[in-house]
Amino acid sequence: MIVVTSPDVPGYRTVKVLGLVRGNTIRARHLGKDILAWLRNLAxxxxxxxxxxxAEAREQAIDRMLEEAEALGADAVVAVRFQTAMIQQGAAEMLCYGTAVKLAPLEDEPAQGRLIPAAEDGPA
Structure with missing residues (x-):
């Protein structure tokens, strides 16, 4: 599935907006790792x-958002954003959200200044 932060996908047009999709996860710090992090922070x-x-929280949030998009039959999720929030001391939420859409390829546009072929039966 296509996932972009832009409002559209190059080479495609949006044919239907399916709605908001989101995925989140809440992660808590680990006491043992916290001590190592604190020591590293001193240096x-x-x-x-x-x-x-x-990084793991972002990936899990993206995966959950994509599950919602797939359930809607989306081809892509556009305008993807991330947000974090502290839930309690030592725990934070990672939220990923965007707009699920159906896409269609753009039709090839005629090249500018293209030569017009001569009639098949030759010049008149």
Whole structure:
């Protein structure tokens, strides 16, 4: 399935808007990983434990959104966005949402300045 952040898909036209689709997940921090992250934070730099957790949360939210889109018979999800929210101390929600649509390929447009073929029976 096509997933884009733009409002349309290049090479296609939207023939039907099926509606909002969304997927979410809530992730809680792990005490053991929190201690490692805290120690890493003292030294500065990227906190790999949280980076990995957020990447996994994004993927799961996308998968759940796509399940909704497939259930509607969508060809694509356009205008996809992510949002995060703190649910409680140590737990956050990752939300992915967009618009499910049906698509049709754009018909080839005639090239500008194209030569018009001569009549088959030759010049008059």
């Amino acid at each position: 500065g730099g990227e906190v790999h434990e949280y980076t990995k957790m957020m």
